Amino acid sequence: MDHKNIKHQDTLCALEAKVNATTKPHKIPIVASSTFQFESIEQGIEIFKHQPGAHVYTRYGNPTIEAVADKIAQLEVFGSDLTGYGLLCSSGMAAIHNVIQTLLEPGSSIITQGNLYGGTTEQFQRIFLKNGIQTISQDLSDLDSLEDALRITRGTKLIYLETPANPTLQCLDIQKIALLAQRYDSKLVVDNTFATPYLQQPLVLGADVVIHSTTKYIHGHGVSTGGAIICKEELLFKQIWETLKLVGTNSNAFDAWLINLGMKTLALRMKAQCDNALYLANKLSTLTQIHKINYPGLPSDPNHAIASKQMKAFGAMLSFEVGSTSEDAIRFANKLKLCTIAPSLGETDSMILHPVTMSHLKVLHETRLKYGITDSLIRLSVGIEHAEDIYNDICQALTP
Ligand SMILES: Cc1ncc(COP(=O)(O)O)c(C=O)c1O
Numbered sequence: 417m418d419h420k421n422i423k424h425q426d427t428l429c430a431l432e433a434k435v436n437a438t439t440k441p442h443k444i445p446i447v448a449s450s451t452f453q454f455e456s457i458e459q460g461i462e463i464f465k466h467q468p469g470a471h472v473y474t475r476y477g478n479p480t481i482e483a484v485a486d487k488i489a490q491l492e493v494f495g496s497d498l499t500g501y502g503l504l505c506s507s508g509m510a511a512i513h514n515v516i517q518t519l520l521e522p523g524s525s526i527i528t529q530g531n532l533y534g535g536t537t538e539q540f541q542r543i544f545l546k547n548g549i550q551t552i553s554q555d556l557s558d559l560d561s562l563e564d565a566l567r568i569t570r571g572t573k574l575i576y577l578e579t580p581a582n583p584t585l586q587c588l589d590i591q592k593i594a595l596l597a598q599r600y601d602s603k604l605v606v607d608n609t610f611a612t613p614y615l616q617q618p619l620v621l622g623a624d625v626v627i628h629s630t631t632k633y634i635h636g637h638g639v640s641t642g643g644a645i646i647c648k649e650e651l652l653f654k655q656i657w658e659t660l661k662l663v664g665t666n667s668n669a670f671d672a673w674l675i676n677l678g679m680k681t682l683a684l685r686m687k688a689q690c691d692n693a694l695y696l697a698n699k700l701s702t703l704t705q706i707h708k709i710n711y712p713g714l715p716s717d718p719n720h721a722i723a724s725k726q727m728k729a730f731g732a733m734l735s736f737e738v739g740s741t742s743e744d745a746i747r748f749a750n751k752l753k754l755c756t757i758a759p760s761l762g763e764t765d766s767m768i769l770h771p772v773t774m775s776h777l778k779v780l781h782e783t784r785l786k787y788g789i790t791d792s793l794i795r796l797s798v799g800i801e802h803a804e805d806i807y808n809d810i811c812q813a814l815t816p
Contacts, residue, residue, distance in 0.1 A: 493620065578607040588722065608626045640678070734795075
């Protein structure tokens with residue numbers, strides 16, 4: 417409506433300001449509109465018929481969110497013949513929930529490893545168990561016992577992997593597990609948060625769905641919380657989108673915009689962080705105060721062969737034991753000056769976490785030990801600082 421035809425300022429206050437239609441922003445706009453208007457009821461009917469893709473309401477889909485989801489999907493299938501279909505969620509946990517909720521029903525099972533991110537384990541045990549979905553946790557590097565589990569488990573099955581795993585950096589063979597999943601008519605879902613699509617492409621290796629906590633490396637700057645779901649089958653993508661739309665776990669235009677901004681430096685950050693992590697792993701392995709280092713980039717690490725096969729570089733997460741008790745690890749952590757104690761990862765600055773008092777506090781002692789999550793284990797998310805400064809900080813914190 418032409419402003420000249422409005423009789424009262426009150427009405428003008430309430431109306432939308434208009435952008436010049438010929439303006440073309442160089443950067444993706446933040447389309448912060450909850451809903452999208454139609455020229456007519458007939459056009460509305462047509463647009464409603466053709467979702468997803470057409471815009472009706474942001475919970476159903478939004479141009480900023482979709483553009484960023486699509487970019488992550490393109491990264492996940494880059495260099496292959498696959499088509500990637502992406503969705504963005506409010507968090508990594510929401511992404512995991514939407515996928516499991518879509519693929520499984522009461523009576524079905526999640527077959528997974530015992531050393532997952534603690535929140536994922538809790539979601540499986542506390543939310544899905546109530547919905548009649550059981551979790552079978554075992555060492556997924558033992559492919560024979562995985563095959564046994566697939567053979568004897570009744571109902572719909574889903575294999576859920578995290579590789580490298582949090583916080584022990586265990587790597588699992590995606591290609592071999594994908595073949596088993598296919599043989600037993602099961603879907604394979606991979607949490608690719610630690611590796612990012614820059615280092616590892618699970619869909620190309622045979623997985624059906626990839627999930628991310630974009631809160632970590634994909635965004636990389638620690639000011640946005642989000643999750644991503646990437647599929648290679650359009651039908652599956654549409655089914656998961658239906659769940660996302662009905663549960664309302666969508667992202668928002670501002671977070672999507674922040675994720676996009678962070679992703680521009682994903683390759684640069686990953687290169688610098690992986691180089692720093694390799695440098696630190698080598699240096700730390702010479703120190704007597706450090707008893708065990710988990711880093712797949714070390715040729716002596718039991719995960720080196722699998723990581724070399726399926727990852728472009730070995731990632732920027734490592735974990736190590738300081739002394740032998742929880743107190744030893746806590747004393748060390750409290751003395752760090754450059755590395756921050758914070759329960760997240762994948763940002764530009766180095767961050768440490770003590771799993772047994774933080775991320776894995778609720779995991780049973782026995783289970784923790786079985787998967788190498790010992791009392792003195794420290795997890796380090798290596799940043800882009802100069803590697804020598806990180807090393808010096810660790811050394812000064814190790815001095816009695
Ligand atoms: C490997 C992994 N997956 C999923 C999540 C959950 O992501 P969010 O915190 O974005 O919900 C985390 C969180 O730390 C994680 O480390």
